[in-house]
Amino acid sequence: MSFKDLPKEFDLIVIGGGITGAGILREAVRCGLRTLLVEKQDFAQGTSSRSSKMVHGGLRYLKEGKIFLTKAAVEERCRLLNEAPGLVEKMGFLWPVYKGESPGKHSLEIGLTLYDFMAREKQHEYFHSGKFLLLTPHVRQDKLIGGFKFFDAQVDDARLVMRLINESRDLGGTALNYTAATQILRDEENCAVGVAIQDVETGETFTAASRAVINATGWWAEHLFPSPVEGLHIRPLRGSHILFPAHKLPAAQAVAFAHPVDKRPIFVLPWEGATMVGTTDLDHKDDPWQEPAMSRRELDYIMDGIHGVYPSLQIAESDIISSFAGVRPVLSRGKKDPSQESREHVVWVDKGLVTIIGGKLTTFRLMALDALEASEPFMERIPQHKPGEPIFAPVPAQKPRDDKGLTAQAWRRLYGRYGVKAPQLVExxxxxxxxxxxxxxxxxxxxxxxxxxxxxxxxxxxxxxxxxxxxxxxxxxxxxxxxxxxxxxxxxxxxxxxxxxxxxxxxxxxxxxxxxxx
Known part of the structure; x- marks a missing residue:
């Protein structure tokens, strides 16, 4: 879209085209707000295409006492499973238990029982070693006493962002990639009243007025608005993954295990026909505008974990298809251990500029609602939130009749990623x-x-x-x-x-x- 086709006034402008910004756009449009989203790079180019592809409550957050964060995430996981089949899919997880190693059977049982309670459904089961090895025969057998099976969910994170953006556009929202917000415009009382934007390719500029502006730029957020809380700042933490062909590292279900060095959880995940392994948790100190990449240290760490739990497979670096790294926008008060940092989100408000930072992929909708609630005082008309309604446009429960030869699973996948446009894509x-x-x-x-x-x-x-x-x-x-x-x-x-x-x-x-x- 050329800027000459843009309206000059909006109710709301969202800066940032990752999962948080896309979720805000979707909720704002559903509320009837004239909304513009701008993203300096491509949609989901940052953290939102580089996650572990999991929609989950986060078992480790229970260990840290984050009961409410876990409960909210489990509830959102259930919603997304119901609302976006084919995009968000239930996935079985296996966790082996070894004699004398942490986490033990008792602590895992407590955590998984709480997990089930939050989901209002018993979803975990313990198996002794013989039956557990039938489920995942390649894991290390030395000291194996059994293991748990439980459930979480998986997603294509970048397509989740695109479905939110596409369905928002269908309802009248505007979303522009490769469009930088160069300045927050303020009036004589220093209230945010719009944004100056620029196409990063053509150099074309435009000024858009709005009632409020939401800064949803992830780990770049403090470039637009420095933290108003002393000692509380964004700590960019890098998480990296590697992918293998499924035949090299077979995983019919996901496997979670504690890394032998630091006991952090590592996941082996079947994803899109391949097997993905991750993740790491390190301070990211590189140029924020450069594409993040996995370091040698991270690769060695993940490979050590794989060799520790799959010694018989003799996995080699030459088997790797690809790697990718993402940077988490975590708020920190200076804790030393990256894995102990909170994944909760915060909202800062400054005279019409609302900044939202932190959070998890799973809870993007809750973050969107919090950001919109913080924006309401600056609106001439207050949006009517509809928290009980599905965030996605409903799609048919069954594949349409056609002569294209696609399986029911292929149709489910297409509907999940492209919504009601899936039949048109096929046609x-x-x-x-x-x-x-x-x-x-x-x-x-x-x-x-x-x-x-x-x-x-x-x-x-x-x-x-x-x-x-x-x-x-x-x-x-x-x-x-x-x-x-x-x-x-x-x-x-x-x-x-x-x-x-x-x-x-x-x-x-x-x-x-x-x-x-x-």
Whole structure:
């Protein structure tokens, strides 16, 4: 969208196109507010495409006494499972218990019982070693006395952001990527009354007025508004993951275990046809505007964990498909151990500028409601929150009748990611595009759909966020690029020279930030 097509006035402007900003946009539009969201990079380019892909309450938060945080997250997990099937899916977890090692059977039993109580359903079970090994035969058997099975949920985090944004646009909301907020505009009483914005590619500028502005920029939030609380600041913490082919590290269900060095929980997760392992928790001190990347130290840490729990598989670095790193916007009062920092969120209000920081992917909706509530005093018309209504537009319970040859599971996945637009995506698919890309679950048809409908500015937008092929295939999916480009060419106004530039830039990015660190 060109700025000349933008209205000059909005009820609300949201800065930040990650999960928090997207959730605020969705709730604001549902309340009838004229809302603009701007994101300096691509939607979900920051932490919101780099999470552990889990929608969960967080067992470890119970250990830290964060009962209310865990309860809220468990309730939101249940809501999302009901509202977004195919996008948020229930996933079984296994946790082995070893003699003399922490966490022990008793402490896990207490935590999982509380977890079930919050979900209002018994969802965990203990198995002795013989039966447990039938569920996950490759785990270390030495000192194994048994293990627990419980349930959480999984998500494609970047597609969650895009579904929120797309459905907000369908209801009249405006969302612009690669659009920087260069200045918060204030009146003579120092109240926020709008935002100056600039297209980062073209340099085009625009001034948009609003009743209130919400700063939802994650770990960049203090660049717009410094903390008003003495000693309380954002502590950027990096979490990294690696992905393997499923046949190299088989995981029909997720496996959680305590890392042998520091007893932090590590997860082995089946995801989109691959197996993902993570995460780490380290201070991130690199340039905030550069793509974060896994360090050698983190890779060694995760590999040590894998070798400790899967000694018989002889997993090697050469088996790794890709790596990725994300930076958590955690609020800190200076604790030494990153894993002890709170994952709760806070809201700061300064004369029409509302800043929201912290939180978890799972609780994005609660954060959105808190941010909107803090914005209400600055609105001429107060939005009517509807907390009991689904956040997503409902989709059919069954796949439509068609002759495209897609399975019920493929339809479920498409509906989860594209909502009511899924049948249109299938109907408009180019010839031969309703087949999966390599060993992934992604259809070729998803790429031209994104190119046409989801404001693509870079090839990396297509490969790393609209789809996850850059993570799920070797060398960022280089072997599939020719076919992908042919499908997408009709929908992107790029000449052959631009396509070649995009290819080179994307593959350089994959090598720099998504490969095995040297």
């Amino acid at each position: 408009e698919a180019p010839e031969g595009a309703l087949e999966a890309v390599g060993d992934t679950e992604t259809l070729y048809a998803e790429l031209p759909w994104a190119a046409k409908n989801e404001t693509i500015r870079r090839l990396s937008d297509l490969m790393l966020r609209r789809t996850r092929l850059g993570l799920l295939t070797p060398k960022g999916g280089e072997e599939f690029l020719d076919r992908i480009i042919e499908y997408c060419k009709p929908f992107l106004d790029w000449d052959d020279e631009r396509w070649e530039e995009e290819r080179e830039a994307y593959l350089e990015l994959v090598q720099k930030a998504y490969s095995i660190p040297a």
